[in-house]
Amino acid sequence: MIVKKVKVVELTLEDGSKMICRGGEEAVFRAWNIYPIVSARWTGEEETMQWVSETQNDNEE
Numbered sequence: 001m002i003v004k005k006v007k008v009v010e011l012t013l014e015d016g017s018k019m020i021c022r023g024g025e026e027a028v029f030r031a032w033n034i035y036p037i038v039s040a041r042w043t044g045e046e047e048t049m050q051w052v053s054e055t056q057n058d059n060e061e
Helices: 025-034
Strands: 002-013 018-021 037-051
Touching: 002 025, 018 025, 025 037
Parallel strands: none
Antiparallel strands: 002 018, 002 037
């Protein structure tokens, strides 16, 4: 299990709508290439994310 603390970022789109990005800096860069984002602002919040790596095998010791 991978555990990482990430910043919560508010993204503003060209049409003025906003969306929240919780995946850290890499997620913001990915979103910037997908959506028409004009600005990104850290909300001051942080969240802990947890996930299992695709290469991690639970049966390995």
